[in-house]
Amino acid sequence: MKRILLLAVSFAFLPVIGQAAQIAQSKMYCLSLRVAGANDQNGLNSLQFTTLNFGINNELAPDFVFLNSGYTNSAFVVLTDLIFDEKFNGGIGVDLPAGTDADGNGLPDFFEVTNSASASTEAAYNISGFGNGTATAQWSRDAGSSSGLCILTLHSGFQNYIFYHLFEIFEYTGRLSYTPGATNVSGSVNLTNIGNPAAQFQGPVQFTKITTNQYNLLSMQSVYWTNSSDQALATFKHLYSRDSIRPTNYSGYLEFLDGDPNTVDDDYFLWWLTISDSNDADHDGIPDFSDDPTGGQPRRPTVSLTRTPTNLLFTIRGDVGHLHQLQETNVLSSGTWPTVLSVTLTNDPQVVALPMPASSPKFWRVQAF
Secondary structure (H helix, E strand, C coil): CCCCEEECCCCCCCCCCCCCCCCEEEEEECCEHHHCCCEEEECCCCEEEEECCCCCEEEEHHHHHHHCCCCEEEEEEEEEEECCCEEEEEEEEECCCCCCCCCCCCCHHHHHHCCEECCCEEEEEEEEEEEEEEEEEEECCCCCCCCCEEEEEEEECCEEEEEEEECCCCCEEEEEEEEEEECCEEEEEEEECCCCCCEEEEEEEEEEEEEECCCCCCEEECEEECCCCCCEEECEEEEEEEECCCCCCEEEEECCCCCCCCCCCCCCCCCEEEEEEECCCCCCCCCCCCCCHHHHHCCCCCEEEEEHHHHHHHHEEEECCEEEEEEECHHHHHHHEEEEEEEEEECEEEEEECCCCCCEEEEEEEEEC
């Protein structure tokens, strides 16, 4: 079976028209919360969260990458006696209520803006000069809001210290455009913060199929994404797996070298990314995202066009080792497409050249065999 990409270019050099890549939906949430500082019920003490060596960033981070407190999340804390302006440093571990998935989409309801949150969890603290003990956290957040309230109660002997912290979750959603291949899946993603549409992430994605289980396991390669401030954020390689219960979903960690470059240390860097692909061209139950290209044939080629003073340069993207024919015609309705150049790709992408056309308009198409 041959795969065709048709593009038309007149001598005036109209924009190239090509076949669109396939589209999947994607969601991503940060495993860290932003927890604002708060005073206790008597206004005598303030409590702040941070994961920085110096300064306050209000991060309550995943525990296994930070303090290993035994709770789901943890942070350093700074407790300030507001009467004597004395500071006490320590740490806290807090469980998040992230075990509920009422809508059955594979994502914890707590991290989804569309779902509300209302739960109580356990915590523990150890603050030098102040004391140590257990604590409780009462979480509440309205559906449709990325911000909520955490009422944190530190139990200290016969006295409780109650702090009313505002917290924020970070959930992004958007489209992932991809081109499936025999061994790799490449594309790009554009994600928008549900609670703050001005905040975005965008960049390339590159997945390598794991040969021993290529339909269900893929390795996301290291790339660079940009945020809404045009800051470049490097990512690490991580394994993604297809959900056996929700077979259209692929999920894994998205780990930035530094999720917030505006602070002095690496922070807010660990996220969870889910890709949902409903495309299934051959109806075999395996989404096109990880399936073999349809029929085992070469993937649909893509092409871009530039010109020099004397030539047209076609940049062809397709499966290496397959024959690609560049064909042209003056009249689309003629049905006649003479081949003007044949090339077996040795690189992806590969650049081929044609002389500048002497007449206008001209139409070209690429066939892959």
